[in-house]
Amino acid sequence: MKWTIATLFFILPIIYITFYMYEYHKYLCKSNYDYPFQDPTLPIDTRLDNLMSLLTPEEKIDMLWMDGATPDGESPNLAVPRLNIRGYSWMGQGYVYRSASNGCNINCFSSVIDGNVSVLPQGTGIASTWNKNLIFQSGIMVSDESMAIHYNYKNRSVDYKTGASSVINIARDPRWGRVPETYGECPILTGEIAVAFNKGIMGYAQLEDTQLEYGIYKVTPIMRHFIDYDGPDNGRFSFNAIISDADLRTTYLPVWKKLIDEKAIVGIMSGISAVNGIPSAANKYLLNDVLRNEWNFTGYVISDCDPVGDIQRSFHYTATLEQAVAISVASGNDINCGPEFKLLHEAIAHGFVNLDIINSAISRGLRSRFLSGNFDPIGSDPYSSIPYSVVDSLEHKLLTKQVASESIVLLQNPKEILPFDITKIKQIAVIGPSSDDISVQAHTYHGTPSKWITTLDGIQSMALKYNVSVVHTWGASRRNTSDEDFTHALALSDESDIILFVGGLDESFEEEDTDRNTLELPGGQFELIRLIMELNKPFAILIISGSPISEPFIVSENQAALLWISYFGQSGDAIAEMLFGLTVPSGCLPFTIPMDTSQILPIDDYSMNKSPGRTYRYLDYNKAPPLFPFGFGLSYSKFTFYSKLIIFPNKINNLDIDITANISIINEGPFRAQFVVQLYYEFPNSTVIELPIRELLQFTKITLENNEQTTISFTFRVRNIPNSNRQQTPGIITFWIGNSRDRYAQATLVIDFDS
Template sequence: MLHKRSRESLSMKWIIPILFFICSITYMYNYYKYVCKSNYDYPFQDPTLPIDIRLDNLMSLLTPEEKIDMLWMGATTADGELPNLSVPRLNIRGYSWMGQGYVYRSASNGCNINCYSSVIDGNVSVLPQGTGIASTWNKNLIFQSGIMISDESMAIQYNYKNKSIDYKTGASSVINIARDPRWGRVPETYGECPILTGEIAVAFNKGIMGYAKLEDTELEYGIYKVIPVMRHFVDYDGPDDGRFSFNAIISDNDLRTTYLPVWKKLIDEKAIVGVMSSISAVNGIPSAANKYLLNDVLRNEWNFTGYVISDCDPMGDIQKSFHYTATLEQAVAISVSSGNDINCGEEFKFLHKAISYGFVNFDTINLAIRRGLHSRFLSGNLDPIGTDPYSSIPYSIVDSIEHKLLTKQIVSESIVLLQNPKQILPFNLTKIKQIAVIGPSSNDITVQAHTYHGTPSKWITTLDGIQSIASKYNINVVHTWGASRKNTSDEDFQHAIELYNESDIILFVGGLDESFEEEDTDRNTLQLPGGQLELIKLLMKLNKPFAILIISGSPISEPYIINENSAALLWISYFGQSGDAIADILFGLSIPSGCLPFTIPIDTSQLLPIDDYSMNKSPGRTYRYLDYFKAPPLFPFGYGLTYSKFKMNSKLNIYPNKINNLDTDIVANINIINQGPFPAQFVTQLYYEFPNSTVIELPIRELLQFNKTLFKINEQKTISFTFRIRNIPYSNRQQIPGIINLWIGNSRDKYAQSTLIIDFDS
């Protein structure tokens, strides 16, 4: 006879298998009942089912060969597509895992790569380059620009006939930190500050992805509108020369305080889906095979659930440039095993051999394709045609009047006024009979297009914009190129001086173009190239209202212009389609409100070698670590003037100003009044520093929050910021010093400040 406890144990032993059997039978019954009654051939096609069920079903239907061949993107086709293998037997359409390379400026399929020759899909709106987006310091405006770009992407996707590839993705912003102004890809970035970069990237991505409002935490329709693929995780910050074999030596502290924070912010804010792995190596490991970064940090530590795709060139370099593996089969195996799910390129074809050689198992392949397909489901790409809520966006919205006005506003707010002696600007329209527009960039669309862009219906140059306004006021406009960017020729100097002498006011428009700074091309100087400065010096000796507009994607430093203090000086990034916005600023029809997204050094002697990734090595990199006594900047990060006069309280109000809990809400506010004479926007920037800290790994100073606000003439407003010490970067990495200084101003100039004390004994 069994003991009572033995009988109970026997019962428990059988009850679990019995319940499992019943559940399995029930599941199979419901599954086959569904298949028999459903209008869909397979459950994965049914958008009413949970994604996990749909994904499980699709994974069960795909062959091993199909799974591998969905992990790579082939060469560009005749019509400009970058296809991923379709599966006709399951009615799965072709798909691009990363769209095209300029969704941060134009629709993801706006010109099908053939941006520079022919336009296949018609015209699209074109935004400024990245540093121009960041110099607006306007998160809400950039959110609207993301909506505009994704609207145009979807209008093209669903209205362009005979399209063979689905574009629900786009190679989006370069969120690498512009730690060195000589790096050729600085123009594509959002500047040198992780905080500004993170805020702008989140705003743009949320507009791209389908959030109704910037502050929302859930998508408007529950699916991604366009998936932004962010570039490049995580070390790609120069040099571009030799980037396919360059090894960046980065300390863990610099990784955690400079190079990684933007990526974590995007994940925390639900503003990222695709990650493009980088090109160079980090601490001896090629980025596309860096398990620590792609798996341990990105997924295990931060819980990233999207997919990782390689850049379109470096996969083969794991073997042939870095010599990290002996064969290409080993290279693709270690890449996918390390967390690089998808290959932009064809090298992942070799995964078939890599599996047969035993370099990688199929569980790894399943995990990689599962991550990618999960994102496709979340974008609605695998739903029936016509069910995407964004498929109803009309084609008429592409390059529309409304979008032209929005791009113009973005350009207007991106312009940074650096110097304005004697209020030279704005030019007085009622007192001008003739204006001379001089300079190599004044009527050249290449400085608007730069690199990675779509094609608008019309490029409006700076000269075009000035002529349009001048014609309304009977002002004559004369123009000459004056000086070359390419050489020091003075053949047009005399003509430029003659036009200067016969005109009332003069505008010089110069700077750089893509031959000086772009992918594959770094700079070795911060000066104006060619004969531009020599011509400027000649013109500055004459005594007429003179303004200089510098067009570049990164800092141009000419101390002579500043020291002479006789010309107004403005900077603008490669600005896209809307040169009429520049004319509005010059004539006071709009008021400048942009601020620098980078530091402008005096010269290259203040810079570390471009291949040195240390942030705190003397004199320090970027405004966060720069020793202003050893290397005073020509213009600091965050600097920007306006035509109006703003006044604020001398003291920043902090409540409370003493805390013993890192989770206490702290409010900082300041009263600001616009004393005129123009209604204008003002960027209020809140910074902090640890004045008594001797920890060299901590930044010397850093932006905490910012706000851009419109003020009427004589209007006063209280600008408030709320934060917690717990949310300050680095607060969880070590003890926060007991005194924190906070100020309103820019990274150098403190217009109003206060002190916060942390005392755990109080």
């Protein structure tokens, strides 16, 4: 019996190899390809199995890291010349979420390597549009320009088939330096915007589609950062976030699951800090147990470009760097942005990790390369025909301007100061440090357009058409309290018919490695605003920042119009057109604006429900009433809900019944305008303190002509309401139309299983 088993173990591999070589020979006899993995007509699993069988262990390891690049932006260690495998970069572009990465990186404004590109607003500006279809079109724009550069720009500097995409971390604390890059504080809004942008990037023909238009990825987006990276940013490489499982499941994880469920994600960047004592790039629970085992994520995970080494250096989670790279890849961090995974050769030799782990990691990465067409014949990419003429084109300039326009949030407008009444204006005073400064348009991680149009540029061009003069001075500094230009600024203001102050923050106040400790305007800005207000002239204030600025005095005085816009990209003319009434504000806040920092927990406290609560979802409005609530935004036009909110049916005994919420709205004018209809819900009798008090459920952005009316319908099931399985059922759910605080119409749904 022992001889028979031994014989089988000896003979079976020979039979398998003989059969494989026979089939391989048959394939070569009828194929134009040297290897099956090169044949795009074969199933990806077949191609992947073939390639895995051909690669040596050393080659597999060297494909798991990226450090440096050839002149065309591809990592040389990802090429295998003996198999005619060309170079690749797991994360070619540094900031595909704003523009094609034309060579500029963080905080550079004029460096142009791969030509000019179209530049979108920063993340919170994208989110404040609340317009999923517009953001989907923006994703298409960026991917079109990426592919046009990739295939047409000689000696390009990066690989444009992949790129770091949106920061979808939840902006739980307004002081965090990377809030500007996020889509705000709401998991629902963040998820909808992220899905829309990614689908445009990846190659979906329509937002509603569930399959890629041509079956391959147009651009592969890498979503950031899984999952705890939400501040503090200063010290992030050694910070340990203590997060309850309830908060993980209700706040930090849902966006990522939505992207996976919607097939709108390929790569995931692991986080920087630690979660509950475990460095993010080595967190097996999150990267393997949740992502792979619970959610069936089939894409790859890549580290950020520093944290793998910090597993050992900063967190002291392992004794050696070889152990750090071993535990990282074994925990589900497949790829290393950086060179540390070179040490996997030694890690295997020392027994810290085995080849099965390496095979799992590289197979996930290689699958994405197949899905991006990287192993297909040169010239077969359906996106290679996109002409270079689309890059920085007039059509794209108009699109970036529309995104900037729809991102502007009107917070107050006493006496209808806005839009400017050109029949009563001969001179406009444009005051402020951000009025003629491209740094507040670019912020961090941005491309370089052929022209930056500042706010002042846009106003001057617009005023020229109406024979209105414009005077300008910087007025106050963002960085110091100097009053050296106050007298000049006040004199220009006093001699003008209307005053516009343009101020706020710039990247030196909020970016990577830089958090804020206040929500106030820095430098001498507030003092100059206060002095201008004493002139009692028509006055508008535009705040440019990526996160909340809170000056309650400006609001309480109710003398000046107040607008907010994020770092808005290339198109300052969008602001000018809105000021002059050619367009109408339609943006809504993607975050809460607190009164001051006394309403916010310490930045290193990750609890969501600890009093007074974080974000609109947990905030106790009685204890910490906000200056402006999440979802707030005014219009020049008057919108009225002229019917009740109708929930049908309004009583159910089955959680899987389709529910509709209907409401009628009219634009009473005087402008054609857009409006964001927001549907919220709450479980008023809830006793589960770990769950949100209230939450956005659905939203839509509509356009209505003057005096036009329409009925809006939302459809949902109670079963699909977040965390409904932990709420009071039977019980009641209250729904309302409005924003997170203000309710324009309200209705109740009764759940009674005995009815």
